[in-house]
Amino acid sequence: MIRSLLSIFRESTNSFEGQKDDENIVLLLRRHPFTIYIRIGFYVLAFLVPIVAGVMFYSYLSVHNWFDTFFFVSSIWYLGLWLAVFHSLTLYTLNTVLITDRRIIDSDQHGLFNRETSELHSNRIQDVSTHTNGMIETFLQFGDVTVQTAASEKQFVFHQVPRPDKVKDVIMQMTASKHTGVKAVVQ
């Protein structure tokens, strides 16, 4: 029983709400991890604040015997920081692009209670283009993927996804298989 419980942390069927019975996920995309590392870096700096404050005001705290209060306030600080880190990680991990063999589902989590979901069926895809801008995106191989639909104004843009060229190839393979009736093999 414990093994089956722990298995959810090692493997997953990548199932999602609204999935059809014979629908298979081809690709699950999130933004490149670099985008969250920057934010985590600021939180690491915030982690150092009580330590620095403790060192700076050590003599003052010892004179007034306020160490217990200082440690308690520091623990409250770290609780808030823990919450802030996982708030950011939650928004990062819930921002997904799901490419199935039938459609593309773009789920944007702007806040905990602010979620936007867009769906695009593969037979409405006209063009797919990628855009990699700057040295960091080039070296780390991430960028934007733009999917143009049959409706002239509607565009789906997937921001800062890893290996956008591969994503473009997957979408084009999926679209081609829909038109020809031959099942696409994703390499």
Place this chain on the structure above:
Amino acid sequence: MPLLEIIFNVLVIGLLFVYWAVAFIILYHLTRFGVGVQPKRFAAIFMLGSIILFTVTIILFMKIDINLLISQ
């Protein structure tokens, strides 16, 4: 128990209650809307860390003597 001590205790309990309310919302979102392994791992790490930090905070809270602060 002096009034200031009561107010301090109520504030701390209120703060911790708000923390767990927000923590519940984060855990709910990760487990309900998360796709794949990553959200589940984040939820487990977050839960474990919250319990540890909360326990440490409670222990430190019990050691505080508010009268010492007031008398200063």
